[in-house]
Amino acid sequence: MPRPREHILSNLEALYREAHARAQAATDHAEMARLDFEFRRDQLYLEAVLDVRDLLRPPPPPPPETRNDDNKSVIEQISELRSLTRLPFGR
Numbered sequence: 001m002p003r004p005r006e007h008i009l010s011n012l013e014a015l016y017r018e019a020h021a022r023a024q025a026a027t028d029h030a031e032m033a034r035l036d037f038e039f040r041r042d043q044l045y046l047e048a049v050l051d052v053r054d055l056l057r058p059p060p061p062p063p064p065e066t067r068n069d070d071n072k073s074v075i076e077q078i079s080e081l082r083s084l085t086r087l088p089f090g091r
Helices: 005-025 029-056 074-085
Strands: none
Touching (some): 005 029
16 A cells, blocks of 8 residues: 555655755755755655656446345336236236
């Protein structure tokens, strides 16, 4: 079963937050700017890949069909009406 979209995106964010915190501790502004750009870019790429994954996933199976009068074919309905209109005595 594939991992949920939110789980994947939160893992990506956690990775970038760790790297950004290291760059911030070193007061490396160029590295922080690079990480900000790369995070947004990778997030867009990942969203696109996840959208494709969702589109390629087979549709869920339909729910089991429940049979009621609305689901009867026209032939079945006519047959029931004919049986109701038959006289109880011989043919």
